[in-house]
Amino acid sequence: MVHHIISWSLRNRFIVLSLALALLIWGGFAVKKNPIDAIPDLSENQVIVFTEWMGRGPQLIEEQVTYPLVTNLQGLPKTKYVRGTSMFGMSFIYIIFDDDVDVYWARSRVLERLSTVTGTLPEGVTPQLGPDGTGVGHVLWYTLDAPGMDLGEQPALQDWYIKFALQNVEGVSEIASFGGFQKQYQITVDLNKLLYYGLTVPQVIGAVRANNNESGGRKFEMSDIGYIIRTTGYLQSIEEISSIPVLNQNSIPVRVSDVATVQMTGEARLGIFDQDGEGERVGGIVVMRYGENAAEVIEKVKAKMLETSKGFPKGVKFDIVYDRGKLIQESIDSIKHTLVEEMIVVSLVVLIFLFHWRSALSIIIQIPITIAASFILLNAFGISSNIMSLTGIALAIGVIVDNGIIMSENAYKHLSQRYEEWQEEQKKTII
Structure with missing residues (x-):
């Protein structure tokens, strides 16, 4: 057989060369x-379901969130097995599908099943699908070099400007933010004052919620001019929260400032991100979508970062700490x-x-x-x-x-x- 192939090739050199050129x-x-x-992607074909219920212990999370989700997500077509993990305030469910299953088909099947499970979970608990990325999808890490901004302003720049810009890049599944403080208003209630005024904590919470909204009226015309009637009630300062009335006693309002202390602070943190021992930094992780070209995604993200940096405050710039493109x-x-x-x-x-x-x-x-x-x-x-x-x-x-x-x-x-x-x-x- 080999001799015939060799002899045929020798007699038809032009055809052999043409085939070789076409193959090239x-x-x-x-x-x-x-x-x-x-890095080769050796991760399993999985869909992650993430559920957050802050303030609850792992045992309660396991009983009321993880167990109902695991039992209801079992039996999906082309599924190998379902894993569940419970921790403080969070629950993770890993649905492992067969290797030949399309990842977006699998995500749609999980989403369909979740629509029937939500009613069995505690009030306010909503499971969410994880990003459509793999275990090796972290292609680029960056931090913000912002010497003139505090650790409360930098997360605002990251979450409300940079994140939305980079998420529009083709091939990017998610921009995961890290570092800094999440600004929030904290109301510290004095229990002795509550007891003195005969109030409860739910009453204080209800008063703040009722005053932190906006209601609309109707259109009012006068002198051929139309006016839109509405009330603006979104709280924007410590003073506005402090002056909210909770209860009237003998025509005298009992305000939030009478029973509590209002202050601007950061959300409680479980860790910090320090870079090179020079202090805390705020940044993000670019997660690549499943099946994308890592080199092209990284180049597109860098080009978008260059465009986005034009809108930064003076002195703020990107600092890339991990770039898989170099590797x-x-x-x-x-x-x-x-x-x-x-x-x-x-x-x-x-x-x-x-x-x-x-x-x-x-x-x-x-x-x-x-x-x-x-x-x-x-x-x-x-x-x-x-x-x-x-x-x-x-x-x-x-x-x-x-x-x-x-x-x-x-x-x-x-x-x-x-x-x-x-x-x-x-x-x-x-x-």
Whole structure:
């Protein structure tokens, strides 16, 4: 069989060269289309359901949130198993699907089931789907270098300006913020004063809620001019909250400031983010969407960051602390250097031992064609260009080169023998 293929190839050199050129061109398009990443994605095909119920212990979370969700999410089609984890104030459910299941089909099935489960959970508890990213989706971390802003203003800039801008980048699943303080108004109630005025904590809470809203009226026309009647009641300062009346006693209002202390402070934190021992920083994590090209996503995010930074206050700038793009570029450079080195070594070996440049050229041509065919197969099986796959290609090139050298040397040897036999026959003929 092999002899027939070789003989057919020799008789149809133009067809063989045309097929090789077509394979090389096809492989070139496959290289551009193949997603590039540094780390292979070996995570399971999963959908995460996150539920927050702050202030509750793990046991209560387990009984009233995690257990109902796990039992109701079991039985979904093409599901391997369902895992549940409970911690203080939070619950995580991991639904593991079969590897061949489309992740967005799986998310839609989970969302359908959650619509029937919400009624069995405590009031105010709403489960949410996690981002459509994988365990290796954190492609870029950044912090804000803002020497003139405090740790309460920086999260506001991150959450209300930067986050919305970067989330619009194609291929980004989520921008996870970290660091700083979340500003909030805190009302510290004095129980002795409540007892003195005969009030309860729910009454104080109800009074604040009732005054923190806006109600609309109707349109009022006067002198051919229309006026929209509405009341604006959103609380915007400590003084407004302090002056809210809770109860009237003998036509004298009992205000929030009479029974409590109102102050602007930060939400309680369980940790801080420190960078290089120089103090706290505020920043975000760019989570890549499932199946996207990491290199392209990183470049688009950087371009958007450059555009977004134009609207920063004076002195504020981005500081990238983790960039997977550098690792990706190093991986690509490594495979390029390996190819060049192997081509040079092969050429020298063939030229030194055979003194035949056409044999060296035939071996060198095999390398790019083989790599092109490898990327065609990578796209066919949905494998990205990463450290593992590129290393495998580099190792395989060595085997291909060795085979090429052996086959060239063997062919050269047999041709030499045939040439010597032909010369001897010519001599005998002449004699």
